[in-house]
Amino acid sequence: MKKPKTILFLGETYRADAQSWIQGIQETSGIKIDTLEVAGTKTRMERILKFLSFGWRILNTNFNKSYDLVLAERATSYGFFSLFVRAKKRIVAQQGITDAWPETGFSGVYKRFFQKTVYTRVDLIHAWGQVMVPAMLASGVDPEKIMILPKGMDLSRYQFPSRENKESNLAIVTRSLTEVYHHEDILQAIAIVRSKGLIINLMIVGDGPRLEELKRLSVDLAIQDQVQFLGRIPNAELPRLLQKAKIYISVPETEGVSASLFEALASGCFPIVTDLPGTRVFINSEKNGILVPVGNSEKLADVFIQFMENSDQFEPAILENRAFIEKEVDLKKNMNLIWARYIKTFNS
Secondary structure (H helix, E strand, O other): OOOOEEEEEEOOOOOOHHHHHHHHHHHHHOOOOOOEEOOOOHHHHHHHHHHHOOOOOHHHHHHHOOOOEEEEEEHHHHHHHOOOEEEEEEEEEOOOOOOOOOOOOHHHHHHHHHHHHHOOOOOOOEOOHHHHHHHHOOOOOOOOHEEEEOOOOOOOOOOOOHHHOOEEEEEEEEOOOOOHOHHHHHHHHHHHHHHHOOOOOEEEEEOOHHHHHHHHHHHHOOOOOOOEEEEEHHHHHHHHHHHEEEEEOOOOOOOOOHHHHHHHHHHEEEEEEEHHHHHHHOOOEEEEEEEEEEOOHHHHHHHHHHHHHHEEEEHHHHHHHHHHHHHHHHHHHHHHHHHHHHHHHOOO
């Protein structure tokens, strides 16, 4: 079989899961991957203007270069742009349970149109997990075009620490500071826990348009001494922070297959996450983690207290979480399988 010689990645290269995808394919294939992305913006209008400029940039690129393979993340943005790249084959990965989010209103209409257009025209759709497949099928994709396999993670970077290295009341959040991740519910829950005489310290990793608003909220709730806003950090620093934290928190209103959750499980953090189809696949509530309803800070506070008062009973499950990651989410093993499928697609 022939192998691709040139590959372009379209997506946000600062994100840890994007870096895992790029680096994994580079190491497995021996091919240096070119990348193109839209610069970060603070407002929706700025992002629209940046994407229009990005489209023009792609068209100009076609005058100078063509690619054997294009990899793109998210059907409704970079996946759509992949259709305009001069390339032999195109592979798009869905980022959430559906890329057409929110599903209501005008936004849902045009995103579903983009998603359907992309999925019926590209050569392979990469689902990181089974939970993503229904939205793909609803877009009219040929099931033979779907590959289901997580990209995996470099387990040499994410060491499993001893219990003594964990700070018993330290929690971590590693999701971007946007509305969908409901950081305000976490801050409010920590304030409720404090009012009951327990202290949870929180590291918030990441950046986004809600940063200043969330900082003000922490002051209003009088918990600013418990919360560190660490901003966007180099991905190489993240494992060290996860290894310190006892609790991992993620409370979005939608979720696909979360690389952030995998990183937390590998690092021995106990996961407290919202009860969604994408999290139920990996978390059996009150066994290897706890599932909470969306947008309920009171329930979240109750769960924090439940875990802090009974953390010893969850230790065996934390060990099992690491074993699951080693078996199912090993980067080297999964990338060998993924690259083999990419080669097959390239030759089809």
